Amino acid sequence: MMHTTNYRDTFIEVAEDCPAEHGVEPPLTENPTIATLHYRLIAEHPYSRTSDDVIFETWAQRNGVAVDDEAARARLFAKGQACLRSSPLGKRYGWGLHHDADGRVALVPRESDEYAALAADPTLSHTRAMRSRRA
Structure with a gap:
């Protein structure tokens, strides 16, 4: 069974303690x-990768694995992986993560009008990046 970290039509807001x-x-x-x-993969090509793509490509780069190695990707996602809610981008660096209808992701700075609009959009699912510390 393949696990996934992908979201669709979802906005991940920054963590409460960001x-x-x-x-x-x-x-x-x-x-x-x-x-x-994470920042480079998403910011340089917004809405071109899914969360799974970002998670795998990050893991591959850190482990010297080719990003087109489908067998390695299958092995990685054979067990659950932390989703982008755990990314430092939303926990520490002030970035919201918008996932479109196809699951592709883009960064949205928390001070922007776009962030405010996405945070208020009732057609999206909403969640927050994980807190760095327990409440």
């Missing part, structure tokens, strides 16, 4: 962090 007042690009480091990889 410290960023606006969308901040994660810092570039010698060894890219998960936040940096």
